Amino acid sequence: MPSTTVVVVTWRGREHITACLDALARQRPHRTLVVDNASDDGTAGLIAAHPSRPEVLRLPVNRGYAGGLAAALPTITTRYVAWLNDDAVPDDGWLAALEDALDATPDAAAATPSMLLADGSTQSVGVRLTADGHGADLVLAGREVFGFCGGAALLRRDAVERVGGVPAAFFCYYEDTDTAWRLRLAGYRVLSVGPARVHHRHGASTNPGSRPFHRWNERNRLLTLLRCAPAGTAVRELVRFAAITALLPLRRATPDAANFHVPLRVRVLLEVLVRLPVTVAQRWRIGRRATVDRRAVWREWAGR
Structure with missing residues (x-):
């Protein structure tokens, strides 16, 4: 077999x-x-x-x-x-x-x-x-x-x-x-x-740099952190994403990439917030299964 x-x-x-x-x-x-x-x-x-x-x-x-x-x-x-x-x-x-x-x-x-x-x-x-x-x-x-x-x-x-x-x-x-x-x-x-x-053949099925690409990447990064990362890290990155989104209209020049477009970022935030109750429940279940502390994983691997 x-x-x-x-x-x-x-x-x-x-x-x-x-x-x-x-x-x-x-x-x-x-x-x-x-x-x-x-x-x-x-x-x-x-x-x-x-x-x-x-x-x-x-x-x-x-x-x-x-x-x-x-x-x-x-x-x-x-x-x-x-x-x-x-x-x-x-x-x-x-x-x-x-x-x-x-x-x-x-x-x-x-x-x-x-x-x-x-x-x-x-x-x-x-x-x-x-x-x-x-x-x-x-x-x-x-x-x-x-x-x-x-x-x-x-x-x-x-x-x-x-x-x-x-x-x-x-x-x-x-x-x-x-x-x-x-x-x-x-x-x-x-x-x-x-x-x-x-x-x-990178990008043959999806289009890197497109609006859907950035939407899925930004949303799923935040959801991954909310599900898996230390609570302080997850909240910090969610707040940081929201703050950057709020400040972008005040900047004189911003990158032309889709992930710096305010409507896309607002959509990402709304999708994350709608999923937040389910995500918190998933976080609890993940924590119940864990044998290694979230902070230990973050300390060992983040920024390496």
């Missing part, structure tokens, strides 16, 4: 999913499960015709990357679950290297590979926690990192279930940082496995 189920979440992935599935067919034996987020561009036909015959979970609506992963998790019984973007093409030894790393490290719950961009430069070898609570890509790291890049990671299925699964309501972005936070709070480690390499 294979040790891993590789979950590929796709939405309108016709232009790139074939390369992803071709690469998966050359990996160590595993189960492939494609979650199709109601694609309407012919993606379903390409998946059905692929020689590897992947299993397919077709959702009636687009639930995003986080929602697709969450929908797949209850169907998985293998020891490991891999998260893989549909625009990622792993090298032949990718899965074997990640499985071997976790097999050899029982207290690690996740392994993250080297993700390379089209020009050969490194996009990520893991995720770091910035001093203000952002999850940011690392391009140089040792064996252990704070978190994993969700575009091509391997996780222990039982550990993910134990810490509450995948935050489906995030839609996309920060589902990996939030999960890494909860794994850290449960006492698990996260490994960076450089020899496991993945080539990533």
Whole structure:
């Protein structure tokens, strides 16, 4: 029996999913499960015709990357679950290297590979926690990192279930940082496995820099902090975000990036406030499961 189920979440992935599935067919034996987020561009036909015959979970609506992963998790019984973007093409030894790393490290719950961009430069070898609570890509790291890049990671299925699964309501972005936070709070480690390499068409499915991109990033960072970080840190960053939003109209010049547009930031704040009662309840449940103090995780990893 294979040790891993590789979950590929796709939405309108016709232009790139074939390369992803071709690469998966050359990996160590595993189960492939494609979650199709109601694609309407012919993606379903390409998946059905692929020689590897992947299993397919077709959702009636687009639930995003986080929602697709969450929908797949209850169907998985293998020891490991891999998260893989549909625009990622792993090298032949990718899965074997990640499985071997976790097999050899029982207290690690996740392994993250080297993700390379089209020009050969490194996009990520893991995720770091910035001093203000952002999850940011690392391009140089040792064996252990704070978190994993969700575009091509391997996780222990039982550990993910134990810490509450995948935050489906995030839609996309920060589902990996939030999960890494909860794994850290449960006492698990996260490994960076450089020899496991993945080539990533960054932004093929979403548009980095767009309004939805910044909305999901800003909202989900704040929700992650409210769910997982020390209370003082979470409140500080929420107040800071609100204060910057209030002061932006008074500044003579502001960056043109969408995350500095006041209407978008107000929408983010409203979405966070609407979710606040549920988020507080989730924070309580996360705290009940934790074996490591939130402040200890923050002290060890924030700003590194």
